[in-house]
Amino acid sequence: MRLNLKIMEVTGRLLKSDRENAGRKSSPVAPALRVGAAVLCILLCALSRNAVFVIAVIAVELFRLALMPPASILRVMKALILPVMFTALIMLPAVFLGHPRTMLTVTMKVLESVLVLAVMNESLDWREVTAAFSVAKGMAVFVLILDMTMRFLMILGDYSDKLLEAVMLRSVGKTNWKNAKVDGILGTTFLKSRQMAEATSEAMACRCFDGQYRSYHSHRFTWRDALFLGVYATMIALFVMTK
Amino acid sequence: MHIPDNYLSPQTCGVMAAAMVPVWAVSINKIKKDMPKAKIPMMGVAAAFSFLAMMFNVPIPGGTTGHAVGGTLIAILLGPYAACLSVSVALLLQALIFGDGGILAFGANCFNMAFVLPFVGYAVYKLIAGGHQKDTREYVGAGIGSYLGINAAALCAAIEFGIQPMLFRDAAGNALYCPYGLNVSIPAMMIGHLTIFGLAEVIFTVAVLAFVRNAAPELSVRTAQAQTSNPLKILLGILIVATPLGLLAAGTAWGEWGADEIAATGAGYTPKGMTHGFDYSALLPDYSFSGLPEWFGYILSAAIGAALLIIIFKLIGYAAGNRSKTSQA
Numbered sequence: 001m002r003l004n005l006k007i008m009e010v011t012g013r014l015l016k017s018d019r020e021n022a023g024r025k026s027s028p029v030a031p032a033l034r035v036g037a038a039v040l041c042i043l044l045c046a047l048s049r050n051a052v053f054v055i056a057v058i059a060v061e062l063f064r065l066a067l068m069p070p071a072s073i074l075r076v077m078k079a080l081i082l083p084v085m086f087t088a089l090i091m092l093p094a095v096f097l098g099h100p101r102t103m104l105t106v107t108m109k110v111l112e113s114v115l116v117l118a119v120m121n122e123s124l125d126w127r128e129v130t131a132a133f134s135v136a137k138g139m140a141v142f143v144l145i146l147d148m149t150m151r152f153l154m155i156l157g158d159y160s161d162k163l164l165e166a167v168m169l170r171s172v173g174k175t176n177w178k179n180a181k182v183d184g185i186l187g188t189t190f191l192k193s194r195q196m197a198e199a200t201s202e203a204m205a206c207r208c209f210d211g212q213y214r215s216y217h218s219h220r221f222t223w224r225d226a227l228f229l230g231v232y233a234t235m236i237a238l239f240v241m242t243k
Numbered sequence: 244m245h246i247p248d249n250y251l252s253p254q255t256c257g258v259m260a261a262a263m264v265p266v267w268a269v270s271i272n273k274i275k276k277d278m279p280k281a282k283i284p285m286m287g288v289a290a291a292f293s294f295l296a297m298m299f300n301v302p303i304p305g306g307t308t309g310h311a312v313g314g315t316l317i318a319i320l321l322g323p324y325a326a327c328l329s330v331s332v333a334l335l336l337q338a339l340i341f342g343d344g345g346i347l348a349f350g351a352n353c354f355n356m357a358f359v360l361p362f363v364g365y366a367v368y369k370l371i372a373g374g375h376q377k378d379t380r381e382y383v384g385a386g387i388g389s390y391l392g393i394n395a396a397a398l399c400a401a402i403e404f405g406i407q408p409m410l411f412r413d414a415a416g417n418a419l420y421c422p423y424g425l426n427v428s429i430p431a432m433m434i435g436h437l438t439i440f441g442l443a444e445v446i447f448t449v450a451v452l453a454f455v456r457n458a459a460p461e462l463s464v465r466t467a468q469a470q471t472s473n474p475l476k477i478l479l480g481i482l483i484v485a486t487p488l489g490l491l492a493a494g495t496a497w498g499e500w501g502a503d504e505i506a507a508t509g510a511g512y513t514p515k516g517m518t519h520g521f522d523y524s525a526l527l528p529d530y531s532f533s534g535l536p537e538w539f540g541y542i543l544s545a546a547i548g549a550a551l552l553i554i555i556f557k558l559i560g561y562a563a564g565n566r567s568k569t570s571q572a
Contacts, residue, residue, distance in 0.1 A: 052535050055527075059543045062550035067476065070284065070561030073554055242535070 029228045030221075031124055031132035037232045038120045042113045044239045051105055052242045054112050056235055061115045068122060076118040084111050126150065134213035144211045148200070152193065160189045244309070244400050244432075245297075245337065246352055247499055248345030249520030250421045251403055252411045259403070260350025266358050267331065270324040278325060278464065280564040285462055287556025288471060288479070289317040290329035291549035292451065294336065295482040297343075298530065298545055300489040300496070301443045307431075307497045309440035310489070311447040312356050312396070315364025315389035319452060320463045326361035332555060336548055342525030351403055355396040364392025377456045382449050389448035390441045394433070397440075401425070401432035404498055411516070419516040421498070422505070431497045454478060479549060486545040487538035 045054050065076055087110040091103040124132075133143045163185045204211070251259075274283075296313040303309070317326035331353045337343040344352045365388065372384030405425030408418035423431070459475040460466045495501075500508060502517040530544035531537055 052532055055532060055547075056543055059546040059550070062554070063546050066550040066553040066557070067471070070557040073557055074561060077558070238539075 028222070028224045030225055031128040032135040033225060033228060034120060034124060035129060035132040037228070038116050040232070040236070041116050044236065045109055045112050048239060048242070050242060051108060053235070053239045054105075054108050056238055057112050058108065058115060060231060060235065061112070061119050064123075065115070065119055068119075072122045076115070076122055079118040079121075080111065080114055083114050130213060140212050143213050147213075152196065155196070156189055156193055159192055160185055163188060244312070244352075244356060244397060244496070245334075245344030245499060246348040246355075246400060246403065248347050248523065249502070249514075249517045250345070250407070250498060251348050251351055252407060252420050252516065253347060253521075255403060255407070255410075256345075256347045256350055259348075259354045263331075263350045263353050263358065266327060266354075270327045273322075273324040274328060275563070277322070280560055280567060282321070282464055283560030283563060284471075284553070284557040285464075286317075286321060286325050286329045286560075287553040288462060288475065289313075289321055289325070290333045290552040290556065291479060292482070293317060293330050294333040294548045294552055295479075295486060295545055296447050297333070297337070298486045298489045298541065299443070299447075300491075301439055302491070303435050303439045307435060307495065309435050309443070309496055311440070311444040312360055312393060313444075313447055313451070314356060314361035314396075315368065315385065315392040315444070316448045316451055318361035318365035319368055319385055319388070319448075320455060322464055323361045323365040325464070326365070327357050329552075329556075330357035330361065333548075333552060336551060338525075340526050340551075341530050341544060341548070342523070342528040343530070345521075346523050347521055351400075355399045355403075359399050360392045360396040363395040364388040367391050381456075382453060385452050386445045386449050389444045393441055393444040394436050397432045397436035398429070400498070401428045404428040404432070413515055417512055418514050420514055422512070422514050428498070435497065451478075483545040483549060484542060487541045490537055490541060 041057050045057060048054060065073055068076075084107060088103065088107045091106050094100065094102040094106075130143055130147050133139050133146065167185065274286075278286075293313040293316075296311040298310070300308040300310050312330065314326050314330050317329050321329070334344055334352050334357060335349065338346055338349055338352075368384040368388030370384070371387060372381040375381045375384075402425065404421045404423060405428035407421040408424045411419040413419055421428070454474075455462045459472050459478070461470060461472055462475060495504065502513055502520075505517065506513050527540075527544055527547075531540040532543070535543075
């Protein structure tokens with residue numbers, strides 16, 4: 001239960017940074033390009049049969065990471081350590097079975113995927129990510145669901161955390177009913193979520209929000225976009241060449 | 244000048260590493276005391292410059308190659324203690340990830356390139372330039388300092404190579420480690436460094452120093468600015484993309500042959516210490532990837548190396564800044 005809450009805390013950070021960075025300058029490269037490139041990189045890395053493309057992506061992302069402020073670098077590194085070590089541990093038997101390369105390849109792929117997402121997460125706000133998705137006109141429902149899910153994960157996570165806290169405060173000594181009441185907490189959280197969904201729907205109606213996201217921030221194509229496109233186009237060419 | 248493993252006896256390596264321990268300790272103390280915390284990330288940028296300088300191999304007639312180190316440049320900009328640590332970390336990265344320079348010989352390589360080179364270079368620079376900045380006297384001082392610095396380092400490396408056959412031989416009288424004595428190693432190392440490689444170091448040092456003084460003043464311990472400016476980023480980018488130029492120089496540097504090459508260089512045999520010596524396989528040996536053109540592997544290695552160095556020093560600076568904040572509170 002606590003672990004789940006920890007995960008919700010991480011997703012919550014995504015939205016918190018949204019509010020904290022309200023006055024931040026928007027990303028110099030179009031968010032849609034960056035989200036697209038990140039998804040494409042992860043996909044192509046999963047498809048690639050050799051380490052070349054993966055290392056090329058790691059090199060580019062590491063270089064982008066090196067240009068970030070130290071606090072961001074530290075957050076990205078913290079996000080990297082656990083999955084990479086966990087993968088290396090899981091893949092360790094491959095070394096004993098005589099395939100050390102397999103362990104290296106899989107670990108590098110995990111490192112690459114997490115690195116790409118963590119770097120994107122550091123340099124893009126959540127509102128920029130939703131704006132990036134809303135560029136595609138047909139995806140309004142998808143963006144709405146994604147946005148709602150992220151926000152409610154945080155709110156409901158917070159709510160169930162408080163409930164759990166209350167139960168723990170009221171329990172003294174050795175009792176089994178604490179575990180038994182986990183379903184009670186989940187049930188209450190579910191009921192609460194239904195109430196909140198209704199409230200959200202009413203609030204949407206009051207504000208004439210029909211679920212269509214409109215971006216009022218127009219992004220002009222600059223040389224930075226061109227550079228970004230150039231680097232990623234080269235990487236895709238590399239993928240095709242080394243296939 | 245990167246001495247590979249098994250060219251020096253483990254005893255020599257041990258002595259050199261032991262000699263470096265107090266140097267590192269003093270350097271770390273000096274940095275802690277004197278270097279502003281906001282400037283520590285600049286040591287990473289400087290280390291990245293040194294790392295890239297070492298990738299530009301220059302050929303000389305006779306089939307051997309060499310490169311600039313940039314230690315004097317870092318010493319001039321950030322002080323000799325910072326130069327010692329920056330070059331040491333760059334060398335560690337080269338040894339661990341790219342297999343350039345040995346793991347056992349790390350202490351010896353650091354002694355030559357991270358201790359002798361920057362300190363000699365900086366002393367000569369100070370002697371000539373004094374307090375002058377941004378004028379001919381400073382650039383002349385930097386040029387002569389870097390030239391003498393790299394030659395002093397090369398001489399140390401040559402002596403380390405040359406004393407091996409005197410000290411370590413097997414029953415048949417063959418050398419156990421480096422087979423060449425001082426009479427061969429000193430001329431072989433010094434001819435290259437007194438001419439072309441020394442010149443490469445002078446050009447690299449003076450050109451980058453002039454660039455930094457005019458366009459990127461943040462890469463100096465005297466300025467307050469701590470953000471990496473765009474000209475510096477562009478220069479780093481250009482150096483990374485240009486690293487394949489270092490591949491034009493065919494051949495291996497003197498004293499850096501593989502165990503399979505050494506017999507053909509004139510020794511006539513492969514020393515026993517090399518055939519049965521310490522073997523470490525690096526992640527990306529010789530800055531190359533299997534199945535990829537050499538030039539592309541070189542660019543990727545340069546980008547990964549430079550990025551890692553900047554990240555390492557940024558994190559160190561951040562941690563040091565946080566610690567001093569908590570101790571003040």
